[in-house]
Amino acid sequence: MIKILKYDDSNPLSIKEYGETLIGKTFLDVLDAAGIEDDLKQGIITKTNNPNYKGGMGHLIEEYHFGYKINSDQEPDFPKAGVELKVTPYEIGKKGGYSAGERLVITMISYQDAVEEDYYASHVYKKLVLTLLVHYLRDRTLTRMEYPINFVTLFSPPEEDLKIIQQDYEKIITKVKEGKAHELSEGDTTYLGACTKGSNSIKSYVPQAFYAPELKAQKRAFCLKQSYMTYILNTYVRKKVDTYESILSSVHDIEDKTFEELIIGKINSHLGKTDEQLMTEFDVLPGSKSFWSSLAYRMLGIKSNRAEEFEKANIEVKTIRLEENGTLKESISFPHLTFIEFVQEEWEESDFYNDLSSKRYLLVVFQKQGSRNILKGCQLWNITNEDLDEARIGWEMIQQVVVQGVKLWKKYKKNGIDFVVKNNFPKKEANRIIHIRPHTSERYYKLSDGEIIGNNPSYGDELPDGRMMLKQSFWLNNTYILSQLDDSLKR
DNA sequence: GCATGATCATGC
């Protein structure tokens, strides 16, 4: 049977226009519109509603709206038009913010074949240079078939982004060529990442057949990072104008150096200056909470404390202040956890894992010298897979304590009146990478005998057994951060 | 000297 397509599959605009007829429909509506017979329909619904059928949403649109059979070859979905179709979720947060629900997977990284050296001729480039983005709202109170499709957008990354993506691409294929695919991590790069693929991490390790057959590496795919997709969603899909200042003034800034070199160069051009000198130079007032961060952003040429590229790349600026003797007092905090969710999480799906593995830091290092702080330099840092695995052990130990029931007891101070509430979480030295600690304005506990400590329950977090404990956050150990700094920053 | 529980203070 020859199927007549309802659009011109060699014309991107025609594909887009036909795609736009999806807007306002749910996945169920799409099936209905396709006139699928009832008995067949029930099977499709069951299959698509199964959360383990990850590609289900996309397959349904390809097959029942656009009317072509899915393929897993590396060409764009509409080869004659050079358009790739991506069906991808977005979410609306508690405060009304829109964010991408997932990273956008482009294509697998092959360990079987030689890498594609020429970026512009690569499958990655062909697939991401022109994409029809179909965004549906992932509202978890509904079944998958009830999710509404609300945006259809023909998207091409801007020139500057394509250049940064090229630099990311080179970085990834270089590691693969060196037989170091096992060292790949999504945090290594700026917009284009090497994300893990395959549900069970043990099973998804395969030999690096072409470049290092004796070494296994986790299966990975090229992807556009979730942070990047969130920016695209808000700027190009929803067309909101609340954009951030850009570090790049044009693509020329990164023609003869990489984006990373550009960033590091901008900071390092101020090497050896004191906080006082920088303060005067950039007219930043001392005493504010954002003082250190402001200095860093001004050195990058940004007037606010947000930069477009950093939002897209999920890069966080952290100023590190070393003591005169070279030690580091502060640890780095993460958002507080929610115990009820925490006890049910698997490491690789956990909030903390997602945060820690996808985040990259621009560490801007100062060292105290007398009453001043001297700029020692900066470093783009993200955690290695090995250290991530060590963090997992710490995380699991903490999780075990919550599962078994945290022990809480009062310890009175010498005055016999004041007390602190102690707990049996693993101590900081129990794990090289992370520890757990509170991070709130006040304390709040509800003990097993019903006694309440504190005034404001919003500082407490419910334990699985109904008691409440002061909200807790994961922290990267100060000693670990210090160990990760380049030697040149510590001298 | 440092870990740990706690809290201050700012700014989104």
Added chain:
DNA sequence: GCATGATCATGC
């Protein structure tokens, strides 16, 4: 109202 950069106070 809350998250988070920053810092404190106690006690081992």
